[in-house]
Amino acid sequence: MIETKEIKIDGVLHSAQKHSINKSAPTFVSITEQIEGLDPIDFFQTGKSMGEDRVFWQSADQKTTFVGVGEALLFHDEDDSYQELKASWKQVLKNSWIVNPFDQYKTGPIAFGGFPFDADEKVAELWKSFNGSQFRVPTFLLTIESNQTFLTTTAYVEQGSNVDQLAAELITRKNQLLYAQEPTYQENNIVLKHEVDPIQWKKLVKQATSTIDSEKVDKIVLARELQIEFGDSCDIGLVLDQLRNTQENSFIFAWEKESVCFIGATPERLVKVDQQQLFSTCLAGTAPRGKTKEEDNQLGEQLLHDQKNRNEHQIVVDMIKDAVSSFAKYVEIPDQPILYPLKNLQHLFTPVQAELDQGYTLLDVVEKLHPTPALCGFPRESSLDFIRKFEQLERGWYGAPIGWFDQYFDGEFAVAIRSGLVSGDKASLFAGCGVVQDSDPEIEYQETSIKFTPMLQALGG
Ligand SMILES: C=C(O[C@@H]1C=C(C(=O)O)C=C[C@H]1O)C(=O)O
Numbered sequence: 001m002i003e004t005k006e007i008k009i010d011g012v013l014h015s016a017q018k019h020s021i022n023k024s025a026p027t028f029v030s031i032t033e034q035i036e037g038l039d040p041i042d043f044f045q046t047g048k049s050m051g052e053d054r055v056f057w058q059s060a061d062q063k064t065t066f067v068g069v070g071e072a073l074l075f076h077d078e079d080d081s082y083q084e085l086k087a088s089w090k091q092v093l094k095n096s097w098i099v100n101p102f103d104q105y106k107t108g109p110i111a112f113g114g115f116p117f118d119a120d121e122k123v124a125e126l127w128k129s130f131n132g133s134q135f136r137v138p139t140f141l142l143t144i145e146s147n148q149t150f151l152t153t154t155a156y157v158e159q160g161s162n163v164d165q166l167a168a169e170l171i172t173r174k175n176q177l178l179y180a181q182e183p184t185y186q187e188n189n190i191v192l193k194h195e196v197d198p199i200q201w202k203k204l205v206k207q208a209t210s211t212i213d214s215e216k217v218d219k220i221v222l223a224r225e226l227q228i229e230f231g232d233s234c235d236i237g238l239v240l241d242q243l244r245n246t247q248e249n250s251f252i253f254a255w256e257k258e259s260v261c262f263i264g265a266t267p268e269r270l271v272k273v274d275q276q277q278l279f280s281t282c283l284a285g286t287a288p289r290g291k292t293k294e295e296d297n298q299l300g301e302q303l304l305h306d307q308k309n310r311n312e313h314q315i316v317v318d319m320i321k322d323a324v325s326s327f328a329k330y331v332e333i334p335d336q337p338i339l340y341p342l343k344n345l346q347h348l349f350t351p352v353q354a355e356l357d358q359g360y361t362l363l364d365v366v367e368k369l370h371p372t373p374a375l376c377g378f379p380r381e382s383s384l385d386f387i388r389k390f391e392q393l394e395r396g397w398y399g400a401p402i403g404w405f406d407q408y409f410d411g412e413f414a415v416a417i418r419s420g421l422v423s424g425d426k427a428s429l430f431a432g433c434g435v436v437q438d439s440d441p442e443i444e445y446q447e448t449s450i451k452f453t454p455m456l457q458a459l460g461g
Pocket residue numbers: 221223268283284285286312347374375417418430431432433434435451
């Protein structure tokens with residue numbers, strides 16, 4: 001049994017209302033309590049049966065898991081302004097009533113969300129629920145950290161709010177989430193897979209290499225889409241469970257809006273900031289895993305010494321080093337990449353560490369870094385130009401920052417790759433690769449095929 005002093009939600013809401021009357025403004029209320037351990041996927045699944053949109057995040061080291069249910073607050077910006085988001089969050093926190101004895105455990109007011117790959121991309125049918133950047137503070141946030149479990153409940157209280165009614169509603173929903181019967185899961189059954197125009201895509205890779213030859217472009221990242229149909233509506237809880245069980249060294253994420261869910265298992269950290277300590281990652285250059293240990297080592301060794309992949313990787317290292325240096329006095333980057341093993345692939349990996357100068361936050365770094373040459377190319381403007389003109393796919397949130405930040409702007413963003421958008425009985429998966437001067441369209445095609453596998457397997461394919 002966990003001994004916790006029970007927090008009386010109605011009492012807290014009444015105090016918050018007094019605060020609201022004094023300030024003549026609505027008060028943002030956040031209450032954190034420690035609870036008994038429970039299964040995060042069951043919690044996620046129960047959220048669905050309550051008709052709520054959900055978020056999920058598990059760090060690549062598996063030390064932190066978040067599950068959010070419901071939406072107490074949403075920042076939605078079609079123009080995708082990082083600075084406006086920063087200002088809005090500060091404004092919310094200015095008028096807040098926070099009850100949280102467990103601050104150090106990634107609890108309390110935390111916003112989850114993402115940005116589009118390209119704010120100028122026209123949003124058509126596929127991504128229509130995900131236009132612009134969106135960040136949500138869930139009504140109920142489950143945090144599992146250092147084997148302890150916490151629940152943060154978030155609400156707004158105004159001068160005229162019926163506080164007793166609000167408290168009663170919150171308690172009912174909370175009890176539903178914590179004490180619901182074990183939820184059920186439904187096997188996902190893929191009935192159709194459709195690769196969007198692979199022949200055209202290989203031609204595009206060729207066109208990119210010609211452009212690289214003739215113009216001042218070093219690298220262009222090109223993505224393609226795999227469309228899926230299920231016999232029935234896809235069970236996202238099950239997909240998450242599969243990703244957690246199979247994808248080591250990866251951030252597992254899901255962000256749902258109007259029942260459409262963007263979900264994936266990405267190995268690529270964009271940036272994490274923890275009390276001004278900054279951690280970023282250069283990840284580019286890819287080989288498959290071997291079937292035996294020997295073959296695997298051999299493929300890894302080849303990758304470490306392969307000029308084409310080293311070149312692809314170095315372009316990312318140079319850019320990230322430059323960008324981070326503009327915010328930090330020292331930046332620590334090893335001169336040689338190492339291997340980053342995943343279930344189906346291995347990558348070249350260079351970690352980046354720095355101490356962020358005072359006055360800058362996580363969001364400033366995300367703004368500066370995105371899109372890195374790992375997802376866009378180099379130089380940024382010309383590669384983005386090529387993608388805008390010629391890539392057939394609507395990227396939406398694919399390849400863009402997804403993550404969370406807390407009340408101090410500590411938090412973490414990953415690059416949303418190895419991902420898909422699931423809507424009812426349909427899904428679109430995305431995979432891309434870095435095209436450089438000596439890229440071979442067939443080999444790049446195979447590389448992207450393997451990059452589909454983590455999601456494809458998790459979807460039941
Ligand atoms: C673009 C993707 O992955 C990126 C491209 C890589 C490459 O081309 O070697 C490797 C890792 C990622 O930076 C993707 O998975 O969709």
